[in-house]
Every structure is written in C-alpha cells, then in structure tokens.
Amino acid sequence: MFDLLDLGLNLKALGIGWGTLLMFALLVGFLLTGAPLAMVTLFVALIFAVGWFGPGSVPLITSRVYSFVSSFVFVSVPMFVLMAAILDRSGIARDLFDAMKLIGGRLRGGVAVQTIFVAVILAAMSGIIGGEIVLLGLVALPQMLRLGYNRRLAIGVVCAGGSLGTMVPPSIVLIIYGLTANVSVGDLFTAAFLPGFMLAGLYIAYILLRSYLDPNAAPPTPVERVSLRDNLPLLRGLVLPFLVVFSVLGSIYGGIASVTEASAIGVAGVILSTILRREFSFGMLLDAALHTLATVGMIMWIGIGASALVGVYNLMGGIRFISQMITGISDEPMVIILFMMLILFILGMFLDWVGIALLTMPIFVPIILHLGYDPVWFGVLFAMNMQVSFLTPPFGPAAFYLKSVTPPDITLGEIFRSLAPFICLQVLAVGLLVLFPAIAIY
Numbered sequence: 001m002f003d004l005l006d007l008g009l010n011l012k013a014l015g016i017g018w019g020t021l022l023m024f025a026l027l028v029g030f031l032l033t034g035a036p037l038a039m040v041t042l043f044v045a046l047i048f049a050v051g052w053f054g055p056g057s058v059p060l061i062t063s064r065v066y067s068f069v070s071s072f073v074f075v076s077v078p079m080f081v082l083m084a085a086i087l088d089r090s091g092i093a094r095d096l097f098d099a100m101k102l103i104g105g106r107l108r109g110g111v112a113v114q115t116i117f118v119a120v121i122l123a124a125m126s127g128i129i130g131g132e133i134v135l136l137g138l139v140a141l142p143q144m145l146r147l148g149y150n151r152r153l154a155i156g157v158v159c160a161g162g163s164l165g166t167m168v169p170p171s172i173v174l175i176i177y178g179l180t181a182n183v184s185v186g187d188l189f190t191a192a193f194l195p196g197f198m199l200a201g202l203y204i205a206y207i208l209l210r211s212y213l214d215p216n217a218a219p220p221t222p223v224e225r226v227s228l229r230d231n232l233p234l235l236r237g238l239v240l241p242f243l244v245v246f247s248v249l250g251s252i253y254g255g256i257a258s259v260t261e262a263s264a265i266g267v268a269g270v271i272l273s274t275i276l277r278r279e280f281s282f283g284m285l286l287d288a289a290l291h292t293l294a295t296v297g298m299i300m301w302i303g304i305g306a307s308a309l310v311g312v313y314n315l316m317g318g319i320r321f322i323s324q325m326i327t328g329i330s331d332e333p334m335v336i337i338l339f340m341m342l343i344l345f346i347l348g349m350f351l352d353w354v355g356i357a358l359l360t361m362p363i364f365v366p367i368i369l370h371l372g373y374d375p376v377w378f379g380v381l382f383a384m385n386m387q388v389s390f391l392t393p394p395f396g397p398a399a400f401y402l403k404s405v406t407p408p409d410i411t412l413g414e415i416f417r418s419l420a421p422f423i424c425l426q427v428l429a430v431g432l433l434v435l436f437p438a439i440a441i442y
C-alpha cells in the first residue's frame with residue numbers, strides 16, 4: 001500500500017502537462033504491442049487512478065462504467081446490430097439489389113448507381129457498416145466486375161457506399177455520440193438525414209460523370225428494353241425493406257416511438273420479413289444473436305475503458321487543460337473547429353470510431369458549446385469525419401471488410417488506392433458541412 005501511495009505522489013508531482021504526455025505515451029506504447037483498445041484504456045485508467053489519487057479512487061472506475069452501460073438509449077445498439085446480422089443471413093439484400101435495376105437499368109454506370117441506392121436503404125434499415133460492405137462485396141462487386149466495370153471504380157463504390165451507415169439514420173455512430181455528448185439522438189437523426197443523402201448524391205454524381213466521360217469506366221447502356229410486365233416481379237424486393245425503413249424512421253420522426261423502441265420495431269420487422277420470405281429458422285436467429293453478442297460486447301468494452309480513462313483524466317484536470325490548449329490556438333472559432341476535425345481525421349487513421357468518440361467528445365463538446373455552436377451540428381460533422389476514417393489507410397476498416405470477400409487477385413493495396421476519389425468526396429462533404437451548417441440544422 002505504501003508503494004502505491006508513493007507512486008501516487010510521484011505521478012501527481014509530474015503536473016497535468018507531463019501527466020498528459022505520459023498518459024498518451026502509455027496509450028500509444030500499449031497499443032503498438034497489439035493489445036485491444038478496451039484493455040489498454042482500462043489499464044492506463046487504473047494506473048493513473050491509483051498513481052494520481054491513491055487506491056481509494058478505484059471505485060471511480062466502476063461508477064463510470066455503470067453510468068455508461070445504464071443508459072436506456074444504449075439498448076438500441078444491440079437491436080440495430082441484430083437487424084444487420086439477420087439481414088446478412090437472409091436474401092433481402094440480394095432481392096433489393098435486383099429490384100434497384102428499375103432505377104439504374106437505363107443509365108451508363110447503372111449497376112454502380114443502384115449499388116449506392118441499395119447501400120442507402122440497407123443503412124436506413126440497420127445503421128451497421130461492416131455487414132453492409134460484406135453484403136455488397138458478395139452481391140454487387142462480382143456483377144460489376146463481370147459486366148466490365150473499371151475495377152477500382154467498382155471497389156470504391158462498394159466500400160464508400162457500404163460506409164454510408166455512419167451517416168444515414170439510424171446510425172450507431174450518432175447513437176454513441178448522443179450518449180457521450182448528452183444530445184438527443186432523435187435530433188441527431190433528423191440533422192444527419194440531409195447530409196447523408198448529400199454524400200450519397202456526391203457518390204452518384206461522380207459515378208455518372210466518370211462513366212460518361214471515360215468509356216472504359218463502365219459498360220455501355222444495355223440496348224434491349226425490358227417490358228413493364230417483366231419488371232413487376234422485381235418490385236417485390238422493394239416492399240419489405242421499405243416497410244422496415246418506414247416503420248423504424250417513421251416511428252422516430254413521427255414521434256410515435258423513441259429510438260430504443262424504434263430499434264425493437266425494426267428487429268420485429270426484419271424477423272417478420274424473413275418469415276414471410278420463408279427464410280426464418282431458429283438456427284439463423286441463434287447465429288445472428290451470437291454475432292450481435294460479439295459485436296456489442298466489443299463496443300461495450302471499448303466504451304467501458306474509454307469512459308474510465310476520461311473520468312480519471314477529468315478528475316486530474318486534464319479536460320480543462322486540453323480545452324485551454326485547443327481554444328488557445330486561435331481567436332477565430334472556425335480555426336478551432338478545423339483543428340478538431342484534423343485531430344479526428346488523424347485519430348481515425350489508427351483508432352476505432354467508438355474509442356475516438358468516447359475519448360474526444362467529453363473534451364470537444366464543451367468547447368463547441370463555449371464557442372456557441374450547436375452540438376447537434378457538431379455530431380453530424382463528427383459522423384461525417386468518421387465516414388472518412390472508414391476508408392483511410394493504414395487501418396481503414398472498410399478495406400479490410402471488403403478484402404475478406406474479394407477474389408485473391410484484388411490486393412489490399414489496390415483497395416486502398418481505389419478509395420482515393422471517394423475520400424476526396426467525403427472531405428468535400430465535411431467542408432460543405434463546415435461552411436454551411438444549415439445543411440444539418442435546417
């Protein structure tokens with residue numbers, strides 16, 4: 001016990017500046033060993049709790065953990081993950097992709113365009129990113145490659161489109177931000193609606209522009225015309241997904257249900273859809289539930305570790321220290337906003353978005369409020385920035401998700417090179433959102 005108290009005196013004697021540097025060095029050092037982010041943040045939080053305040057401060061960590069996991073809104077996270085897991089194991093996405101021929105069939109680059117439309121609908125059904133990229137990689141990518149699309153265009157469309165779940169409600173990113181920043185998740189969903197569709201529109205504009213300007217980018221428009229009677233069966237693939245989207249988002253925007261209640265409605269809708277399609281089985285449900293348990297467990301452990309670390313650092317006076325550093329950069333509020341975006345962009349290249357949200361938002365949101373900006377707008381801006389992080393190397397998760405289902409001749413390096421134009425479009429969307437906040441807070 002005496003040694004621990006001595007350690008506490010030594011750590012506290014460092015002061016908040018050197019203490020912050022030591023905390024950052026420990027985080028980076030442990031992460032470079034390959035240890036999980038959740039375990040690293042918990043361990044560093046324990047070191048500084050004991051080392052700064054003494055052994056009596058350990059209950060602080062348990063209180064922070066309880067405050068994180070006891071939020072009622074957090075229940076919606078496993079619900080939306082379960083929706084995505086069931087979709088992944090059903091044929092709904094495949095039929096939805098075939099039905100989108102009604103939109104893209106007469107356009108040059110039409111299959112790529114219909115891939116973006118399918119990505120938007122899947123995002124609106126579950127808000128989960130990894131499963132969506134894998135689904136599109138199995139359904140859309142082989143078809144685009146078979147038809148003669150430019151490989152890099154096809155790869156970029158799948159990764160960028162599959163990442164739209166970051167922005168399009170019901171986004172898990174927005175839910176975690178709302179929990180961290182104490183902002184209404186319903187308001188965040190409303191604010192993200194237009195920016196999400198704006199980003200999808202930028203993707204479609206780029207696809208069409210490149211398809212019509214570059215003859216090698218996409219195959220020519222099919223000459224044969226399909227009769228309306230032949231197209232009617234395709235409409236069946238749209239009915240169930242649209243009903244699920246309408247029940248989830250309609251209940252939220254209509255004030256009928258909270259986000260948590262709407263997530264349960266969504267799960268019921270997806271299960272009912274698989275029953276009507278005669279695809280439901282208890283084996284499929286068990287498999288989806290186990291996948292949900294693993295995914296949500298990962299999110300919760302990262303949240304627990306990050307919450308504990310932020311709680312300890314806050315008691316040390318660290319959040320006030322960092323806030324003063326950031327606000328002291330410039331007297332111009334927009335420069336401070338751009339600096340925070342740069343920090344998020346750099347962190348997004350190396351850390352999971354859950355950890356980024358829980359580590360940075362307790363620092364950034366008070367600064368945003370002090371500067372007089374709307375935290376709902378900043379939440380949408382954060383989600384748009386995390387959209388970029390899903391594609392940027394070296395650890396862009398979208399590339400790794402797609403690589404898991406691509407042919408062996410498509411390398412990880414080729415996937416990352418294919419994402420460059422779409423990263424530029426995402427950065428453009430972030431810039432538009434910064435310059436014109438009314439896009440989100442209309």
